[in-house]
Amino acid sequence: MPFIPHTEEDVAEMLASIGAASIDELFDEIPTELKNGQLTQVPVGMSEMEISRLMYERAQQDGFYLSFIGAGAYEHHIPAAVWQITTRGEFYSSYTPYQAEASQGTLQLLYEYQTMMASLTGMDVSNASLYDGASALAEAALMAVRQHKSSRRILIPQTVHPVYRRVVRTIVRNQAIEVVEVPYDPATGQVTIDQLDQFAQEEFAALIIPQPNFFGVLEQVDMLADWAHDKQSLAIAVVNPTALAMLKPPGEWGRQGADIAVGEGQPLGIPLSSGGPYFGFMACKQELVRQMPGRIIGRTTDLEGKEGFALTLQAREQHIRRSKATSNICTNQGLMVTAATIYMSLLGPEGLYRVAAQSHANTLALVERLEKLPGVKKAFHSPFFHEAVLQLSVPADQVLDKLRAQGVLGGVLLENYYPDLKNMLLICATETKTAEDLDKYTEVLQQALTA
Amino acid sequence: MLIFEHSRKNRRNYSQAPAARPARNNIPDNLKRRSIPLLPEVSEMDTVRHYTRLSQKNFSIDTEFYPLGSCTMKYNPRACNALAMLPQFLSRHPLAPEDTGQGFLACMYELQEILKDVTGMAAVSLTSMAGAQGELIGITMIRAYHEARGDTGRTEVIIPDAAHGTNPATAVMSGYKVIEIPTNRDGDVDMDALKAAVGPRTAGLMLTNPSTLGVFEKKVAEMSRIVHEAGGLLYYDGANLNAVLGKVKPGDMGFDVIHMNLHKTFSTPHGGGGPGAAPVGVADCLLPYLPIPIVAHEQGVYRWLTEKDRPQSIGRLSAHMGNAGVLLRAYIYVRLLGAEGMFRIAEYATLNANYLMAELRKLGFEIAYPDRRASHEFIVTMKEIKDRTGVTAMHLAKRLLDKGFHAPTVYFPLLVPECLLIEPAETESKETLDRFVVAMKEILDEIDTQPEMVKAAPHNMPLRKIDDVKAARELDLVWNPAG
Amino acid sequence: MSVPTELKYAKSHEWIRLEADGTVTVGITQHAQELLGDMVFVELPKVGRTLAQGEDCAVVESVKAASDIYAPIGGEVIAVNAAVESSPEKINEDSYSAWLFNLKPANTAEINGLLDADEYEKLLESE
Numbered sequence A: 001m002p003f004i005p006h007t008e009e010d011v012a013e014m015l016a017s018i019g020a021a022s023i024d025e026l027f028d029e030i031p032t033e034l035k036n037g038q039l040t041q042v043p044v045g046m047s048e049m050e051i052s053r054l055m056y057e058r059a060q061q062d063g064f065y066l067s068f069i070g071a072g073a074y075e076h077h078i079p080a081a082v083w084q085i086t087t088r089g090e091f092y093s094s095y096t097p098y099q100a101e102a103s104q105g106t107l108q109l110l111y112e113y114q115t116m117m118a119s120l121t122g123m124d125v126s127n128a129s130l131y132d133g134a135s136a137l138a139e140a141a142l143m144a145v146r147q148h149k150s151s152r153r154i155l156i157p158q159t160v161h162p163v164y165r166r167v168v169r170t171i172v173r174n175q176a177i178e179v180v181e182v183p184y185d186p187a188t189g190q191v192t193i194d195q196l197d198q199f200a201q202e203e204f205a206a207l208i209i210p211q212p213n214f215f216g217v218l219e220q221v222d223m224l225a226d227w228a229h230d231k232q233s234l235a236i237a238v239v240n241p242t243a244l245a246m247l248k249p250p251g252e253w254g255r256q257g258a259d260i261a262v263g264e265g266q267p268l269g270i271p272l273s274s275g276g277p278y279f280g281f282m283a284c285k286q287e288l289v290r291q292m293p294g295r296i297i298g299r300t301t302d303l304e305g306k307e308g309f310a311l312t313l314q315a316r317e318q319h320i321r322r323s324k325a326t327s328n329i330c331t332n333q334g335l336m337v338t339a340a341t342i343y344m345s346l347l348g349p350e351g352l353y354r355v356a357a358q359s360h361a362n363t364l365a366l367v368e369r370l371e372k373l374p375g376v377k378k379a380f381h382s383p384f385f386h387e388a389v390l391q392l393s394v395p396a397d398q399v400l401d402k403l404r405a406q407g408v409l410g411g412v413l414l415e416n417y418y419p420d421l422k423n424m425l426l427i428c429a430t431e432t433k434t435a436e437d438l439d440k441y442t443e444v445l446q447q448a449l450t451a
Numbered sequence B: 001m002l003i004f005e006h007s008r009k010n011r012r013n014y015s016q017a018p019a020a021r022p023a024r025n026n027i028p029d030n031l032k033r034r035s036i037p038l039l040p041e042v043s044e045m046d047t048v049r050h051y052t053r054l055s056q057k058n059f060s061i062d063t064e065f066y067p068l069g070s071c072t073m074k075y076n077p078r079a080c081n082a083l084a085m086l087p088q089f090l091s092r093h094p095l096a097p098e099d100t101g102q103g104f105l106a107c108m109y110e111l112q113e114i115l116k117d118v119t120g121m122a123a124v125s126l127t128s129m130a131g132a133q134g135e136l137i138g139i140t141m142i143r144a145y146h147e148a149r150g151d152t153g154r155t156e157v158i159i160p161d162a163a164h165g166t167n168p169a170t171a172v173m174s175g176y177k178v179i180e181i182p183t184n185r186d187g188d189v190d191m192d193a194l195k196a197a198v199g200p201r202t203a204g205l206m207l208t209n210p211s212t213l214g215v216f217e218k219k220v221a222e223m224s225r226i227v228h229e230a231g232g233l234l235y236y237d238g239a240n241l242n243a244v245l246g247k248v249k250p251g252d253m254g255f256d257v258i259h260m261n262l263h264k265t266f267s268t269p270h271g272g273g274g275p276g277a278a279p280v281g282v283a284d285c286l287l288p289y290l291p292i293p294i295v296a297h298e299q300g301v302y303r304w305l306t307e308k309d310r311p312q313s314i315g316r317l318s319a320h321m322g323n324a325g326v327l328l329r330a331y332i333y334v335r336l337l338g339a340e341g342m343f344r345i346a347e348y349a350t351l352n353a354n355y356l357m358a359e360l361r362k363l364g365f366e367i368a369y370p371d372r373r374a375s376h377e378f379i380v381t382m383k384e385i386k387d388r389t390g391v392t393a394m395h396l397a398k399r400l401l402d403k404g405f406h407a408p409t410v411y412f413p414l415l416v417p418e419c420l421l422i423e424p425a426e427t428e429s430k431e432t433l434d435r436f437v438v439a440m441k442e443i444l445d446e447i448d449t450q451p452e453m454v455k456a457a458p459h460n461m462p463l464r465k466i467d468d469v470k471a472a473r474e475l476d477l478v479w480n481p482a483g
Numbered sequence C: 001m002s003v004p005t006e007l008k009y010a011k012s013h014e015w016i017r018l019e020a021d022g023t024v025t026v027g028i029t030q031h032a033q034e035l036l037g038d039m040v041f042v043e044l045p046k047v048g049r050t051l052a053q054g055e056d057c058a059v060v061e062s063v064k065a066a067s068d069i070y071a072p073i074g075g076e077v078i079a080v081n082a083a084v085e086s087s088p089e090k091i092n093e094d095s096y097s098a099w100l101f102n103l104k105p106a107n108t109a110e111i112n113g114l115l116d117a118d119e120y121e122k123l124l125e126s127e
Ligand SMILES: Cc1ncc(COP(=O)(O)O)c(C=O)c1O
Pocket: A329, A330, A331, B070, B071, B130, B131, B132, B133, B164, B166, B167, B208, B212, B237, B239, B240, B261, B276, B278
């Protein structure tokens, strides 16, 4: 029997010890009328060889593409060591580190992770992960409302990832928290002071500040953070962790720095994998630590004074605080954080900087090449990090199909998210793209535009 | 030693990152980073050694028996990992066109259909990333259902006191007030209390069955009737589905919405705290509200349903589609086991739990619900032992670590004093269970002869007992190079 | 276990002392302290806040539990004990000297409804 080690003899001895005649008898407390025992949609079992064949076929069917898609999930090189170490059984098959003495490996790694994330974001403390970037942003919004006490409204620019905005709405709506959207300047693709000032007289628990924003554009984060703080709102940063190697970290925005920083951890060594599992990160100022959701690890000592690590501040959490917990989160994305920590260790500050800078440079180079094609121009004249929006003079969906036929995934159609932004493509070229890749894109786009 | 303490300035892994800084940089000066982030500068070998050594400080399923109640720590087949990590699956961008992901989507669609069957629900959404998020989705759908009917006076969710902490936390996060109801001496929900609690303010009931006390709620059909008659809906916390997989279906028990923790029942790894995946199943009445994305199969083509297809959906809970890679592992697991294997899961999990319960009872351990069958788990209470000797459930847990076993769940559920919630899972052999029984016998003897030694455990681990009071009083959450 | 006779008690295990100046001081009992275990964090109400009788107004936290503190009588918070905020272990050391906050009662009659030492001791026995 797959994965079940019992021999017939074992079963007989065990039943004898229990005093039951059959395994079936062990289910005798279940009312007969509830018993089902029929499965019609579950196929018969397969051997490992058969399932391998099936999965190889399905993987092959999906194939490989030259992709210039970003929009919240980014293709970066993942050093081989990352997943070889991460999938060691001791990391892969352990539970949440409830028994500290038997989980020092995971606990120390998480403490190292917290240190790296806090430093990368320029914040005081970090938790040990949330589900993903979008749900982390929703948790940050809830946290801000708890902290602010007076307002139950959140300001969120339309330059924040559109799906993040939907997720925030889905989650905060239950608690009657209002989400108010701030429009952007169509020329720059940024939130400007003019857009914000229409809200100057209203009270908000927080302003959310994306950097870079969904268009790849860099926002004026100092101005935005100060605007929020001037009206006693919290400033919540939603940031790309790779970009933080080059960009001013949220903790240094404006006069006071952002209060909470969240984002999608996927760029840090996590494969694209059709959308998950990734992980959400969250860091904040020290004074907010007791409002933070999720696991937090502390360094302490054992009875003999030797350094050790343990889950701490657990009285915030659902298993102790129950209905008064800061969040319902229990299982988080631990293994993804394991990978991210190893990734950051292998790259170090200079390596991560180069990944960021090369991604930035590649996108600059790609945009320059494409802009030279007739019928292509940049949609926004603002500095960007490693993504940019192109305006095409022809139907962009058809162009994407043509690129796709040449094995190139040419970007994301913005109209899917912003109905007014017609024939615009959001494109991204990370450090994984070579000069030949950029040429190839330029060439197939040119063909698609002229054909 | 921390990874940072291995660091030396300007030590670099040139093969892992671009060989040099590029010449072009258009980041405006006022947006540039000036400080160097605190990431270590270590060699590849040092990184590999450091994290390999750290891994060796963990207990895990691959190295120890791990009978952590309510967590279903079963063997995670290696094939599930290897095949979910085929490069085409890993490299696929979530926003890549659907025609580039038909192989992946076929797996997702089939998983949806299989989960519908094993739970007896009308439809399934795969989006939820863990049990607690599944709960949030479920309760949010219950709210949407009542709101759509203009039934806005329902402000309460009823939850038994035995429930996992995520249940009340979810209800509050979803904007509801929690009404807690007690459990009777047999471990079943107190029916009179339930009857007294339901009414026009009841939005729903959250129930775990088998419950976290390790027993099957026999009156579940009646509970369903009571709650439905009062106009409420029933939520099934599927954390314990392993105990009844295929034998009893939540749909048949009368539940309107359920989550199942694939990282428990479907053997996806726990990864030291996640990722999980907790698909949500619904009865017809909640179908329109199911969160997106959901996979559809139309004219031989698989595609994700969107807001356009499901205008009444409660929306999205993740940036993309949840923990796809975890779902792939679960899919591979069910295909390996097949229908016949599904039943065996519940059968052998139940056999192992009842055997272990019988053996521990023979040793003299007090079983919290001695007149009941164990589901896939059961509770030992150390109350009498603690009153007599001062040795607590936590002390025993630490002593078990010394003997090479991970501890059971301690101090949950909260209503049983000094409890050990023990869940052996079906993948453990009789020999392993017998070795565990021997260890428990040794500890029982030690409690009589040298209780102080037991209280001071662990003794054989790399560290002695960790001072968690100090951890909370003198918060040290990030390393500071200045010391 | 000794229950000081000069104090009043709430069923939720707070002690109350009527001061000479007419204010009342509130803390948690030895029994409550023992149940919770090693205290790691205390959150006290803001000075100036007006509390209704029974309103939750403070939190004491140990490693394994967190417990809300309820205002035994209504009134305005006029002082809080900063020393227990910085050293929560003081509550474990002597819960009757480690007071939490001081109230100006809104209605002194509410004090009469509280338990005296005998009644509180009986409550403990019955628990
Ligand atoms: C009974 C029960 N309900 C809910 C949960 C929460 O599930 P998750 O940790 O996947 O969020 C758990 C997990 O520990 C559980 O045991």
